Amino acid sequence: MALILQNVALCNNTYKMTVSMPTSSDLGVSGQFYMIKVSPEHSCDPLLSRPISIFDTDESNHTVTFLYMVVGRGTELMSRMKQGDELTLTGPLGHGYPHFDTDVTLIGGGVGAAPLYLFAKEHKALYPQRKILMHIGFRNENEVLLTDDFAALCNGVKLNVGGYVTDDVDFESSSLFYTCGTMPMMAAAAKHASAHKKTLYVSLDTHMACGVGACLVCTCKTQDGTKKRACKDGPVFEASQVYDAEKGCFYE
């Protein structure tokens, strides 16, 4: 159980929800997610919780913040929740983005860039001398957000509106890349990273039922032919593990 401190629209269909967590709980790291129950208590419609990744955490106030776009019934119900409501959630779940002592380039697609914000915050705290370059893309002007948040943490923020954010990225500029956004956008990033022989971390966006590794709804094939569960073994994977460079798509 968590208490909703804030649930506000940022723009268009994008909302920001901050919840107060029990003080004993681990809040999680970038790339991890929570399963959020979107239907009212005792209601089972919709039945399944929604996986929402962590946008930010605040250890001193013990809060977790989520950024989400209303795309269907579940997120629509979530957007109607009010400050002071209790929220049932499970998490943090999954494996997040790993950090290495090096300069990094981040590639975010729209609201999907949310986990990269916490990543940048963690990276700056861990390796203050390292450079962080952020590329972020939006479909149109009305959807643009987060640019100031990233500017406060990164050494540079490049914005793309209406085009392909991956086209702006110089894949020779750095050795380590991180991406989060739509699957086609991440596939494009994986294609470029593979061509330039660079390491890229992706966070798979798949349907989930349980979020804890039991239902096998979210499994994906990997390079060695074995299957991995996006929720439990991921959602963050090294791109070459889950992206088939020959076929130009993620392994199904």
Place this chain on the structure above:
Amino acid sequence: MQNPVIAASGTFGFGAEYAEFFDVKKLGGISGKGLTLQGSQGNSGMRIHETPAGIMNSIGLENPGVRHFVEIESKKMREYSPCISIANLGGHSEHDYTEGARMLNDADIDILELNISCPNVKCGGMAYGILPETAADITRKVKAVTRHPLMVKLSPNAHDIQAVAKAVEDAGADAVSLVNTFLGLAIDTARKAPVFNNINAGVSGPCIMPIALCMVHKVCKSVKIPVVGLGGIRTADDALQFIMAGATAVQVGTSTFADPYAMLKIIDGLEKYCTEQGLSNISQVRGII
């Protein structure tokens, strides 16, 4: 069994995932993920779709195979004792079932649950559970080779589930569990195509409970062996309804996805009911309807 609440096959892995959330030793039992002889990567394409108060799934028995279960998972499941261990065995052919059952003789389990009701595999699976003759035939053949008590998991898609239950009882089944998922269809109108690559998928969750309960009630009237009831159970009251309808135990599946602690809440609720009603055992209200 320390209580009548069992984790349903395919919704609980082999226990380890939920052991991170609660003490799974408190459960009555765990029916492990459905096994096939060689293992399987499961179905491609979309695997889940929500319905009002329910879900449709098309996992297609993705599993590590019987040998892996015998060597690794069954041993881990044993660590949850006194929670009982159930191996769920599916198959595409008679050979798959009998050979799988033979291999499972090497596993330290309490019950073998024979899955003749999975709607998500192309050949075999549910086909064995539709007619009484084929269900009885595969039950007899597996019973002949297994050293474990045999529970047959029935399909609600059977032409006559009472007749199938009676037939597998006569063929030597020690118990039956019902129901597996209902065959359903969802269409993506934007794509003008079925949601699932296999076209049909299995419907489960609270939306199926009244129909499942009706089937359990009927089957309890027609067989003498224990009946394990399942289908959309979410609360202690739901479980109680199945018990009053005649079920010896219940299985909980889909509801665990929605709430990892659902089964613990059901166990607590049943205990509370017994206390309130002055019952020494929940079985005192079994089959009263």
